[in-house]
Every structure is written in C-alpha cells, then in structure tokens.
Amino acid sequence: MKFLLETWSAGARAGLLMFGELQLETPCLLMVTKKGLPAHITHDLLENVLPDAGALQISPIHFLESPPPSIVASVGGVHKLLSLQRRVVVGIARDSFGQEADGLNGTKFGAAFETSSGRRVVGPKKYMEAINALRPDLWATLPDEVPAWATTKRHRMSVDRTLRWLDDCLTLNAVQDNSVLGVVVGGSNVEERKRSAEATARRNVSGFSLGGFGLGEIPQERAALLKSTIAYLPEEKVRHVSGLGMPEEVLEGVAAGIDLFDSTYPHSLTMKGFAMTFPLWMEQQNGYHPLSEEEHAADMDLTKIDLHSAVHRCDVNPIVKGCKCYSCRKHTRAYIHHLLNVHEMLAQTLLDIHNYHHYFSFFRAIRTSIAMNKFQAFREWFMSRRRYIAGADAISSKQSDDLLVAKNVINHQIST
Structure with a gap:
C-alpha cells in the first residue's frame, strides 16, 4: 500500500x-x-x-x-x-x-x-x-x-x-x-x-x-x-x-x-424506506455554484424523503431531479413507493443504489472542494443549507x- x-x-x-x-x-x-x-x-x-x-x-x-x-x-x-x-x-x-x-x-x-x-x-x-x-x-x-x-x-x-x-x-x-x-x-x-x-x-x-x-x-x-x-x-x-x-x-x-x-448511514436509510435528497455542491465546468432554481423547486434542501408516504403514490418524478444514478434515471418515486408497499425486495435495491450514489457524490464534492481550496466555504454552505425534517432523524434514533x-x-x- x-x-x-x-x-x-x-x-x-x-x-x-x-x-x-x-x-x-x-x-x-x-x-x-x-x-x-x-x-x-x-x-x-x-x-x-x-x-x-x-x-x-x-x-x-x-x-x-x-x-x-x-x-x-x-x-x-x-x-x-x-x-x-x-x-x-x-x-x-x-x-x-x-x-x-x-x-x-x-x-x-x-x-x-x-x-x-x-x-x-x-x-x-x-x-x-x-x-x-x-x-x-x-x-x-x-x-x-x-x-x-x-x-x-x-x-x-x-x-x-x-x-x-x-x-x-x-x-x-x-x-x-x-x-x-x-x-x-x-x-x-x-x-x-x-x-x-x-x-x-x-x-x-x-x-x-x-x-x-x-x-x-x-x-x-x-x-x-x-x-x-x-x-x-x-x-x-x-x-x-x-x-x-x-x-x-x-x-x-x-x-x-x-x-x-x-x-451504515446510506443503508440504514434504505431499510427505513428513506431516500437521500440533501444538497450537493457539485463540480461544474465553471466551478462551484449554489443550487439551481430547478433544484430549489425539487426541495433538495431537505435531508431525505420517506417513500412510504402516500404523497408519492402518484409522483412520477425521480427521487432527485438531475441525479444520474440508475434508480433516478429509470424509475419514479411512485414505482418505488409501490414496491415498498407490496414488500418487494427490489425497493431496497433501488434505494440502496440511489442512497450510495448520493453519498459517494457527497464525498466526491468534498474532494473537489479540497482540490479547489474551498473546503471551508463548502462546509459552511452545506451546513447552512441542510435542514432536519421535523422529528428525530432516522439514523440518530437508531x-x-x-x-x-x-x-x-x-x-x-x-x-x-
């Protein structure tokens, strides 16, 4: 090594x-x-x-x-x-x-x-x-x-x-x-x-x-x-x-x-039916920038969404708009909601794919912010944008x- x-x-x-x-x-x-x-x-x-x-x-x-x-x-x-x-x-x-x-x-x-x-x-x-x-x-x-x-x-x-x-x-x-x-x-x-x-x-x-x-x-x-x-x-x-x-x-x-x-954070969310949606300060051609208006509209300032919830029953949007993971490119919130409700294991597979992709992207954003000597700015931006959904966090309670x-x-x- x-x-x-x-x-x-x-x-x-x-x-x-x-x-x-x-x-x-x-x-x-x-x-x-x-x-x-x-x-x-x-x-x-x-x-x-x-x-x-x-x-x-x-x-x-x-x-x-x-x-x-x-x-x-x-x-x-x-x-x-x-x-x-x-x-x-x-x-x-x-x-x-x-x-x-x-x-x-x-x-x-x-x-x-x-x-x-x-x-x-x-x-x-x-x-x-x-x-x-x-x-x-x-x-x-x-x-x-x-x-x-x-x-x-x-x-x-x-x-x-x-x-x-x-x-x-x-x-x-x-x-x-x-x-x-x-x-x-x-x-x-x-x-x-x-x-x-x-x-x-x-x-x-x-x-x-x-x-x-x-x-x-x-x-x-x-x-x-x-x-x-x-x-x-x-x-x-x-x-x-x-x-x-x-x-x-x-x-x-x-x-x-x-x-x-x-x-265990990504998988623990998966087992509770949650999907990560917290914001990512990703690398762009012109450097870093805050969330776009479209990402704002997609409620990406929330930490996660509960796909067990009935509000997603007819939601044909991907888990996160613009996400390039397999689950978001191929399937909708309504489909994963259905899989969860009928206790189909494919739901956990699709959620694991998204949650790990999202968390790996989070680490990629960290690495890029360090390479650009903007880690402190990235950390402050992330902390200022991240909100906890009402109630105890799924992992904190665990x-x-x-x-x-x-x-x-x-x-x-x-x-x-």
Whole structure:
C-alpha cells in the first residue's frame, strides 16, 4: 500500500491510496458489508452502477463461524471467495461490547462481539486467524473500545490493552503483503487519546484507525478529541475513523484530517424506506455554484424523503431531479413507493443504489472542494443549507437505541 497526499484546504486533505493497480481517492467512503457483500447490491451493480464503490469494509469477526477461517484460507482469501478481485477490502472489527475474560480458547481477555450464534469473546490469537485467512488489503488491529462515560481508570486500561493487543496482532500477522492500521483509543479522555496516539505512532503500522467515536461522546467535544488525537499522528500515513457516519460528522472528520470513513448511514436509510435528497455542491465546468432554481423547486434542501408516504403514490418524478444514478434515471418515486408497499425486495435495491450514489457524490464534492481550496466555504454552505425534517432523524434514533443497549451491556464492566 502507498499513500500520497496531494493537497490541503482548511485542515482537510485529499490524497491517493494505492493498492497495486487499484486506487482510492481520499477522503472516501468504505461501503459497509455483511460477510463481505452489500445487502442488496450485486456484483454487476457494483461494477456498472456504483463505480465509486472501490473499497468495501468487512468485519473479520463475521468469518469466525460461517465460513470459518480454514475454509476462507483454502479458497485463497476473501477476494477469491467473494469474487472481489477488483475491489479493495478493508478488515475492521466494529460493534464490540468491551472486554471479557475467556478461559476456553487460551485467551485471558478479549473483545466481546454479538454473532449469529450469540456473544463471542475474541482475543488477538483468534482475531489474527481470521485476518491471516481473509488476507484483506488493509486491516485494523483489535481494539478495546469503551463508551465515553467510562471512568478515567477504565480509559487508561483500554489504552494499555489496545496497545498490548496491537503488539500481539503485529507478531501474529502471517501475511506481510497487507497493511495494518493501529487502533487509537482513549474515549473522551484527551490525555489518554494523546498517549494512545503517541504510542501507536511508534509501532510499525501503515496508518491509524481512530476508535471509540460514536460511543456517547458529546458532539461539542468531538472536535477537541479529534484534534488531540491527530496532532500526534504522522501526517504521511492514512487515517480512518468509525462512528462518524452522518454528513455533518463526516465534514467534521474531514476538517480534522481523516481520510477513510465507514458508515451504515446510506443503508440504514434504505431499510427505513428513506431516500437521500440533501444538497450537493457539485463540480461544474465553471466551478462551484449554489443550487439551481430547478433544484430549489425539487426541495433538495431537505435531508431525505420517506417513500412510504402516500404523497408519492402518484409522483412520477425521480427521487432527485438531475441525479444520474440508475434508480433516478429509470424509475419514479411512485414505482418505488409501490414496491415498498407490496414488500418487494427490489425497493431496497433501488434505494440502496440511489442512497450510495448520493453519498459517494457527497464525498466526491468534498474532494473537489479540497482540490479547489474551498473546503471551508463548502462546509459552511452545506451546513447552512441542510435542514432536519421535523422529528428525530432516522439514523440518530437508531444510534440512540444502539447506545442504550451498549450502555446496559457494558456498564457492569466499566469499573473492572
């Protein structure tokens, strides 16, 4: 892997991440998958309909059971197993439930994950069995993530464990032609994040994954946490973050100098029957410009539309006028509304196509604004135009529910 920085703008940076013949322009979105494949997007759609989907994020934990690492290894790795030879595959373990003791498979402590067969405790040894079998292009080491409301003592312990697991993962790495992201933790504790960043930067890693975000930190404090972490990381190495998936959060991460994001936001909207319609400041022949009158009339200042709603029953307009995605070029709001009401899976396919296309276009607009040294203007313009529809945001409510579940599960471990 090679990472080349090309330009900066107001703290944001644009670059090129190269994996042999495959290249990713950064900042970019990693398409989140389940067991390596998007839920409703087939290979031909990835190739022909979503060309910006150059990188997929997988969870190595998903490959500990079905199929097990031995099967994946015998096939030749995740690229051959899933026919993803022309896609960058990034292995990142997400949604852990803290740490637990495990006396069954030779591991003192490991991160607890919910799997299809119940909770499973995974230590560095078991985790690296999956990594060595999958052979991803890029992968992050095993973290001990704790919620923001944990005590200082627990954050300190999290940093120590994550560093110890980082060393174990590097030792157990049997595939030397892939690249490693060292995980930086510390929760809402600025000093612990600084200590974690400095110690991780001294290891032999190709880049960094900022863990612990999206676990209950106060949004007003997030900028300071990002700054206190990134300030101690070498700028020539790639940076990834999980937990920042909303457009406002992405812009905040880009402004801090993050290069890679993974987000369930597009697919979560799809599963609720929503389509993205928020404005995009796209590249034009004569440079950037605000929304046109036609886009204004199409209500593109709203964040999303609910295609379950009966108001779309006879609406023969595309989801977003002027959108070049397959769904908007070929189908109407009324058709997708009908598919949703008769519970036809094609509805989720068409919505996923649009939502991912829209979000990839959002990242393309970010990259172009950086290249034109107008990122700050783009960010201010975007924030001034974006409005929330009345009521709770579809993803915010989901994140709140997830955080409540995580808090109930982890709370008894915080003082350990």
